[in-house]
Every structure is written in C-alpha cells, then in structure tokens.
Amino acid sequence: MLVASSAEAAKEIMKTHDLKFANRPKLSMPDTLTYGSSDITFSPYGEFWRQVKSIAVVHLLNTARVQSFRQVREKQTALMIETIAKSHKSVIDLSELSFWLVNNIVCTVSLGKSYQGLKFTDLLERFVHVLGALCIGNFIPWLSWIDRLSGLQDKAHKVAKDFDDFLEGVVKEHLDKRKEWDDQSKEDRDLVDILLDIQSANALGFALQRETIKAIILDVFAAGTDTTYASLVWSLSELMRHPRVMKKLQQEATEVAQGRSMIYESDLDKMEYLKATIKETLRLYPPIPLLIPRQSMQDVKLMGYDIPAGTQTIVNAWAIGHDPTLWDEPDEFRPERFLNSSIDYKGLHFELIPFGAGRRGCPGVQFAIVMYELALANVIYKFNLELPNGVEAKDLDMSETNSLTLHKKTPLLVIATPRF
Numbered sequence: 001m002l003v004a005s006s007a008e009a010a011k012e013i014m015k016t017h018d019l020k021f022a023n024r025p026k027l028s029m030p031d032t033l034t035y036g037s038s039d040i041t042f043s044p045y046g047e048f049w050r051q052v053k054s055i056a057v058v059h060l061l062n063t064a065r066v067q068s069f070r071q072v073r074e075k076q077t078a079l080m081i082e083t084i085a086k087s088h089k090s091v092i093d094l095s096e097l098s099f100w101l102v103n104n105i106v107c108t109v110s111l112g113k114s115y116q117g118l119k120f121t122d123l124l125e126r127f128v129h130v131l132g133a134l135c136i137g138n139f140i141p142w143l144s145w146i147d148r149l150s151g152l153q154d155k156a157h158k159v160a161k162d163f164d165d166f167l168e169g170v171v172k173e174h175l176d177k178r179k180e181w182d183d184q185s186k187e188d189r190d191l192v193d194i195l196l197d198i199q200s201a202n203a204l205g206f207a208l209q210r211e212t213i214k215a216i217i218l219d220v221f222a223a224g225t226d227t228t229y230a231s232l233v234w235s236l237s238e239l240m241r242h243p244r245v246m247k248k249l250q251q252e253a254t255e256v257a258q259g260r261s262m263i264y265e266s267d268l269d270k271m272e273y274l275k276a277t278i279k280e281t282l283r284l285y286p287p288i289p290l291l292i293p294r295q296s297m298q299d300v301k302l303m304g305y306d307i308p309a310g311t312q313t314i315v316n317a318w319a320i321g322h323d324p325t326l327w328d329e330p331d332e333f334r335p336e337r338f339l340n341s342s343i344d345y346k347g348l349h350f351e352l353i354p355f356g357a358g359r360r361g362c363p364g365v366q367f368a369i370v371m372y373e374l375a376l377a378n379v380i381y382k383f384n385l386e387l388p389n390g391v392e393a394k395d396l397d398m399s400e401t402n403s404l405t406l407h408k409k410t411p412l413l414v415i416a417t418p419r420f
C-alpha cells in the first residue's frame, strides 16, 4: 500500500500520474454496501464509471443544474432558521439541524421530496462506520474469516439491507408515479426519474440495472449529505470557540445583508471572510481525511520509487492540511490565512485537497459549497450562539469520530438568541 502525506506526492498521484491512479481498489465493505461497487465512487475506472458519473454531472451536479436548485436551498435554509428561532432560548442541537438541512436539500433535488422523520442519521452513521472500518480481508485475503468473526460482515449486510429497503421504496414510488403521467415537462423530473428514463430508453449502450440506479442514488444521498453537514458542524463549532472570528463574520454578514431578513445566494460572492472560514474548516477537518482509496493501473515511477500496478493508494488530506512546512501554526483556526490568497479547494492547489483532485476528484464541489455557505451565513447572521449549562468555549468537546467521514463526536448543542 502507498500512503501519500505530502502535497508534492499528492500532486504526483492526482495530477502528473492521474490516469495511472484513476482506478479504485476492490474492497469488500464498499462492495457489500454499494451493490458490488456499481455506484460512481467505488466503481473501477472505465466506460461504466464514465457513463454513471456523467449522468450525475449532467443532471444534478453541473453549474447550471446547481443554480437551478437555488429556491430549494433558500427555502430549506429559511425553514432551518425558523426552527432555530422557535427554540426561544432553549437548547438546540445544531448537528441534527445541519443534518436535516443538507439531507432535505439533497433528497428534494435528487429524489423529488424530503424524507424527514425517517431514521437516516442512525442509518448513515452505521453506513460510514462500516465503510470506513478496517477490514483485514482486504489486505490479507486468507484472514477474511476475522471480519466474519468480528461481526463486521454481518453489520455490513444489515446496513445494506436497511438502505436497500429505503431505496427500493424510492424507486417503486417513482415507478408508480410514472403510470399517472407521460407528458410531464422535463424540468419536473428528478434524478430518479431521469435514471428510469435512461433505463427504459436503453440509452447507454448497456442495460442500466435496477441495482445500479439504487447505487447511484445511494452515492448522491450518502456522499452529498454526510460530508457537507459534517463540515457545517465543524465551522459552527470553531466559531463558538473563536468569538473574534464569529464577530468578524457577523459584521460581514450584516454589511452584506443591508437590513434584509435573510442572506441570499446572490450575496455570497461578497462574503470573502465567509469563504475564508470555510476553507479554514476544510483544511483542519477534511470530511474524508484519507479521501477515497485509489489503485495504480500500471507500473509507475513516483518520486524516485517504483510503484507496481495494482498498488492501493491513499492520499492523507488531513496530514497535508496540518503540515507545518505548508501552514504557519497549522493547528490554529485562523481564516485570515486565506484572505488575499489564491489557494482554493477545487483540486488545483495540492496543499488543500478536501475534495480530492483529478479524474476521481469530487464532482459535487459546487453542489456542496453553495448550501454550506448559505446555511453558515444565515445562522450566524440571524443569531448569537452560546454554549448551554455554563460550558466555556475553550471546553467545547471537539473530539472526532473514527470513521470514513470525520465528524464531531458529540452533538453541537447551543442556545440561540436572535440578533435583531
């Protein structure tokens, strides 16, 4: 296995030799959870991956599509703000509210409606826990009996079954709805409708299986929700611990809003400090700290080392974000470091790669960032937040979960007071 923990090595893997490292290794947990890796994230490099990724980009993730979902984001953000306002200074769980905000947006635009009320938080938690679990059989195949004995495989099958029940229901609902219409305008079709259209038109050159449709929905559901809400919670938590940064951000929001009741998406480009705060959060807490494993497809010489074809390759984005040779006082939360800096997270600057880079880089960057910016801007614009029960900011529990996605271990509980 190859582990890259420097920006230079990351650049070699994800830029110089990107094509050679564009494969994903076949791993047993993703295989169990994503219908034999027939989703976008875990499918091997090749024509199938290109086609399924292209469907998600064309119909959900490109700039024009992301912009077209603006009303959904603004409506869901307003609903979250309303819920916080109604708390009347009682303790609220910002982790849970962040989860539902992101999940409602993702589900509305990809599945046609939100599914609030279902036990998604628990299901998704089990999903990323199993996905990120150390699976001995992936490294030493003859020891895979340990994964059976440890109960890991049973857990994976149970999560896969629970998710499948949900996804099967979503597909059935869409199929039933289709019996009632056939001249619905294209704009009203969500991602599931589009996948079913492609399936019935046999438009890909290969049959789009029901399982592949479910795998793609699962990808968008899990990759979209878990990462973005984790980041929102980390930003809010760091702001609680850094009143100076919070105040500066609130000042920026107040200036931009000009007395209006809400910050809108058209305001976000004027919020330099907000953008710097988000970059700083993604540097310190990359939601997928080790990105998604890659695999070399050919022998390759990398920084003087001979790497054989088939080597599992991990890029440690967390280590790069904390590298003292790249970042001054790397453990400090200081958004100012990104003001007047061209460093961005879009895959061109290898010192900041929370979304990965290159061919296998995250196609959901725009989709994620705009909902993240809008939610963060509005929460801090509308409310002053304090920790309950006399907890001091410096004592806020910032411990991290140990799974594929980096979450704050304990929920972020606050008391919110309207600012005006």
Ligand code: HEM
Residues within 6 Å of the ligand: 040, 041, 042, 053, 056, 061, 219, 220, 223, 224, 225, 227, 228, 231, 286, 287, 288, 291, 292, 293, 354, 355, 356, 357, 358, 359, 360, 361, 362, 363, 364, 365, 367, 368
């Ligand atoms: C803060 C939010 C997000 C972060 C930090 C994030 C991060 C990542 C990372 C690190 C990868 C692997 C990149 C690599 O191997 O180089 C990835 C892949 C992916 N992400 Fe995201 N992601 C986020 C949001 C989203 C959203 C909102 C969606 C869709 C709605 C999405 C869909 C995907 C998909 C489909 C892939 C697989 C790409 C491939 O293998 O070709 N992500 N993401």
